[in-house]
Amino acid sequence: MLIPILVLMTLGIVFGLGLGWAAIRFRVQSDPVIERIDALLPQTQCGQCGYPGCRPYAEAISREEADINQCPPGGDAGIRALADLLGREAKPLNPENGELTPKTVVVIDEQRCIGCTLCIQACPVDAIVGATKLMHTVIASECTGCDLCLPPCPVDCIDVIEVKPGILRWRSPRPHGVQDPAVPQ
Amino acid sequence: MNKTAMTLASQVELAREAGRHTHHFHGGLHLRHNKKISCRDPVVRPALPELLIVPLLQHAGDIAEPFVSAGEKVLKGQRIGQCQPSAAVHSPVSGTVEAVENRPMSHPSGQPGPCVVIRPDGNEQWVELEPVSDWENASPETLIAKIQDCGLVGLGGAVFPTHAKTRDGRDRQIHTLILNGSECEPYISCDEMLMREQPDKIILGARVLRRALGAERVVIAIEDQMGAVQKALTRAAKLAGSKNISVVKVMTIYPEGGERQLIQVLTGLEVPAGGRPSDLGMVCQNVATAAAVADAVVEGKPLIERYITVTGNGISQPRNFQALVGTPFSHLVAACGDYTDDVARLVVGGPMMGYPIATDDTPVVKASNCLLALTHRDIADPQPEMPCIRCGECARVCPATLLPQQLHLQIKTGLWDQVQEYGLSACIECGCCDYVCPSHIPLVEWFRYGKGEQRKRALESEATELARKRFEDREARLLRFKQERAEKMTRRKQLLKDKAGRGDRIRDAIARAENRVTRTGETPDDA
Numbered sequence: 001m002l003i004p005i006l007v008l009m010t011l012g013i014v015f016g017l018g019l020g021w022a023a024i025r026f027r028v029q030s031d032p033v034i035e036r037i038d039a040l041l042p043q044t045q046c047g048q049c050g051y052p053g054c055r056p057y058a059e060a061i062s063r064e065e066a067d068i069n070q071c072p073p074g075g076d077a078g079i080r081a082l083a084d085l086l087g088r089e090a091k092p093l094n095p096e097n098g099e100l101t102p103k104t105v106v107v108i109d110e111q112r113c114i115g116c117t118l119c120i121q122a123c124p125v126d127a128i129v130g131a132t133k134l135m136h137t138v139i140a141s142e143c144t145g146c147d148l149c150l151p152p153c154p155v156d157c158i159d160v161i162e163v164k165p166g167i168l169r170w171r172s173p174r175p176h177g178v179q180d181p182a183v184p185q
Numbered sequence: 186m187n188k189t190a191m192t193l194a195s196q197v198e199l200a201r202e203a204g205r206h207t208h209h210f211h212g213g214l215h216l217r218h219n220k221k222i223s224c225r226d227p228v229v230r231p232a233l234p235e236l237l238i239v240p241l242l243q244h245a246g247d248i249a250e251p252f253v254s255a256g257e258k259v260l261k262g263q264r265i266g267q268c269q270p271s272a273a274v275h276s277p278v279s280g281t282v283e284a285v286e287n288r289p290m291s292h293p294s295g296q297p298g299p300c301v302v303i304r305p306d307g308n309e310q311w312v313e314l315e316p317v318s319d320w321e322n323a324s325p326e327t328l329i330a331k332i333q334d335c336g337l338v339g340l341g342g343a344v345f346p347t348h349a350k351t352r353d354g355r356d357r358q359i360h361t362l363i364l365n366g367s368e369c370e371p372y373i374s375c376d377e378m379l380m381r382e383q384p385d386k387i388i389l390g391a392r393v394l395r396r397a398l399g400a401e402r403v404v405i406a407i408e409d410q411m412g413a414v415q416k417a418l419t420r421a422a423k424l425a426g427s428k429n430i431s432v433v434k435v436m437t438i439y440p441e442g443g444e445r446q447l448i449q450v451l452t453g454l455e456v457p458a459g460g461r462p463s464d465l466g467m468v469c470q471n472v473a474t475a476a477a478v479a480d481a482v483v484e485g486k487p488l489i490e491r492y493i494t495v496t497g498n499g500i501s502q503p504r505n506f507q508a509l510v511g512t513p514f515s516h517l518v519a520a521c522g523d524y525t526d527d528v529a530r531l532v533v534g535g536p537m538m539g540y541p542i543a544t545d546d547t548p549v550v551k552a553s554n555c556l557l558a559l560t561h562r563d564i565a566d567p568q569p570e571m572p573c574i575r576c577g578e579c580a581r582v583c584p585a586t587l588l589p590q591q592l593h594l595q596i597k598t599g600l601w602d603q604v605q606e607y608g609l610s611a612c613i614e615c616g617c618c619d620y621v622c623p624s625h626i627p628l629v630e631w632f633r634y635g636k637g638e639q640r641k642r643a644l645e646s647e648a649t650e651l652a653r654k655r656f657e658d659r660e661a662r663l664l665r666f667k668q669e670r671a672e673k674m675t676r677r678k679q680l681l682k683d684k685a686g687r688g689d690r691i692r693d694a695i696a697r698a699e700n701r702v703t704r705t706g707e708t709p710d711d712a
Binding site: 042043044045053054124125126127142144167168170171172173174175177 | 242247248292293294296298570597627630631633634636637638640641645648649650651652653655656658659
């Protein structure tokens with residue numbers, strides 16, 4: 001009777017010490033969930049979610065302060081990916097945060113630009129080049145379409161244009177397909 | 186022997202034996218040929234059309250930049266567009282440029298694309314042609330540069346720039362050049378007609394390409410149903426006095442004309458997934474490309490003309506043409522005695538891999554091997570699609586040894602990691618799985634969609650990474666500025682507080698100011 005109790009106690013102590021050591025030795029500094037959530041966000045840094053950037057939103061989600069349906073640029077696919085990661089139910093985008101729009105970029109009307117640099121300061125990804133009292137322009141390939149440069153512009157010279165899929169970027173459309181009992185829709 | 190376990194080096198050794206024996210590839214289909222109807226008449230050049238529409242996208246890569254504008258005169262063979270590092274576009278006639286604008290063109294999207302519209306003057310005046318003199322002793326780089334100048338692309342359909350493929354082969358020690366003359370898709374007969382009518386030119390092109398690649402052997406693969414072709418090619422090779430050119434007949438199974446399938450038939454080896462034939466020391470070119478190489482290097486002529494089959498039950502007299510790039514399909518159809526009454530659909534390419542086009546104003550491009558006019562009878566009522574019953578027929582016929590039924594479900598449910606793992610990128614879109622599917626699932630449509638989606642996701646994640654990096658860099662920079670400003674402020678405050686040496690600093694400042702005045706000749710107040 002005594003021997004099994006002793007054996008089990010010893011085992012318990014050994015394993016307990018092992019686990020305690022591992023908890024200190026392999027401690028994870030930052031919360032890996034935040035990293036993984038952040039990796040799924042589109043990094044437009046547009047702030048439509050109500051947080052000042054993608055990472056703060058990721059932190060808010062991990063603290064369960066924010067819901068997963070607050071990111072319009074991520075779209076339905078983004079919400080689904082977040083739901084998969086966090087084991088939650090996917091839901092439609094919260095209309096308070098904006099609506100699903102096709103990918104856009106901004107262009108500066110160079111005739112009207114007065115060179116005030118306000119948009120340059122607002123751009124979170126440094127996609128606008130220019131200097132004081134000199135013309136500014138947008139590097140289209142770097143623009144994420146966050147529209148943060150629109151409000152500060154004093155002369156309203158920034159236009160939003162939709163990115164049209166040219167013939168080189170054309171993709172085959174999704175076939176209609178039939179309702180398949182084996183496939184969850 | 187277990188071929189997957191073999192080292193690459195021993196595979197390359199085995200590949201040197203290409204064509205000695207023929208082997209089999211997995212799956213494939215025996216299809217009705219339907220080629221004879223377009224092979225009855227000899228190939229002719231149609232009359233000059235009223236307008237030629239030359240698309241600026243005829244190659245793999247970006248849209249070419251046009252060099253000409255409306256109203257300009259051009260000569261036959263003049264370069265009118267270029268896209269680095271892909272292929273150049275040349276004028277097929279001498280005449281006047283009417284416009285550079287968007288026109289309907291051969292593209293699966295059905296979207297119009299930028300084209301140069303040329304009205305011929307009928308003089309057929311060539312630019313000064315600059316062939317490579319004495320090509321047999323010219324350096325391979327000279328030959329490759331000439332091939333690039335002349336705008337050559339793979340004429341089998343993939344339109345990959347020939348110079349790029351050749352240069353890559355040159356760098357990778359090629360032992361065998363394979364010329365692909367096994368056009369396995371039903372109805373298409375332009376390569377067969379070319380081999381019948383211009384075997385000398387193909388052999389000449391093969392020798393030029395062999396020199397450019399530094400290869401030892403040439404293997405020309407033709408189908409066993411091509412009758413007189415083998416004799417013609419063998420005779421041409423003998424006349425040229427060139428050794429190490431062999432003509433091999435392969436069994437007609439669709440799609441043995443696919444590059445990877447053909448290499449498997451000739452060597453028994455599989456080109457590694459994600460790899461290229463040059464991994465096995467081989468380069469594969471279409472026979473028509475070889476003929477174009479001969480034109481380019483020996484005569485200096487750019488690629489402005491190709492053989493094209495105009496066929497199908499919707500055409501009165503199906504036949505082959507040697508047509509100028511830019512000729513509208515309607516012009517070719519008129520030269521065939523027009524459509525039959527019950528024509529229903531126009532397809533560019535063959536019945537298995539082609540795609541429908543909306544209008545016959547679409548012009549011939551470098552890739553156009555066939556125009557197929559189908560009748561209502563040909564396009565039987567599309568049968569209703571049914572759920573997959575997991576019969577496995579599609580996997581049995583797949584020449585890339587994929588599992589189409591599995592991929593279909595994965596794409597449908599968006600399991601993109603699994604789609605990648607199951608090798609969607611190895612799909613050649615041959616349509617065999619579609620053809621045998623008892624549930625009439627348009628599998629290839631799903632696979633094309635899946636490939637597009639994969640490309641889109643790759644681009645998106647690239648853009649996300651770029652944005653993240655730029656955002657983080659900017660944050661770091663702003664933080665650095667802030668710290669630097671704070672440091673500067675504390676330094677200044679420190680100086681104000683510091684009583685010792687204050688008189689010296691004031692004297693220094695006054696001296697600096699005076700120095701500035703004497704140098705510029707202004708008082709500090711003026712400045």
